[in-house]
Amino acid sequence: SSELTQDPAVSVALGQTVRITCQGDSLRSYYASWYQQKPGQAPVLVVYGKNNRPSGIPDRFSGSSSGNTASLTITGAQAEDEADYYCNSRDSTGNRVVFGGGTKLTVL
């Protein structure tokens, strides 16, 4: 079982805003990072740290955190955002890395 919990599936209407959440005790101490994975492809980092985007990631992707919950927000979801999204952080001890179980995002 994962120490980071994500909803298995979320849907959003095209152009609307969606929030994907990740819960875990370690998130009180560590920021989450977020990855997008499309079928047949390796994951791609979309948000890391407090709210940082790698070069080339659209600014409609943003991250936030409150208590034991980290969130990835997509503002104005596009069809190409349909993918699996994974959160990732250190565990509570700081010595291990954990991934959430993933959230499948459907853009309607």
Place this chain on the structure above:
Amino acid sequence: QLQLQESGPGLVKPSETLSLTCTVSGGSISSSSYYWGWIRQPPGKGLEWIGSIYYSGSTYYNPSLKSRLTISVDTSKNQFSLKLNSVTAADTALYYCASCVTTVTTFYVDSWGQGTLVTVSS
């Protein structure tokens, strides 16, 4: 931008050792900016962190795999490697090598290899 490429057998027999190598290009494996990691994904399932290594040889392993796992680095070849002993069908997965960044408050995977499928079967 770093590029990482996994290599190794795609089929391993049960109870044998799974061995993979990751070749890093576009940068030095001796960079102090990165840890070098392995992550796997069973077919149709989520991501699992296997372990990481620093260029100095310091390693961090997933406790659930630690007893079977060795990760090593070869700075002369700009490569790092994974060995997983006594494999079973549960070790069948897409194996990714990755460059990882860790700070006091965060950990993230900066770049991923394309992944290599390893099937454990007789």
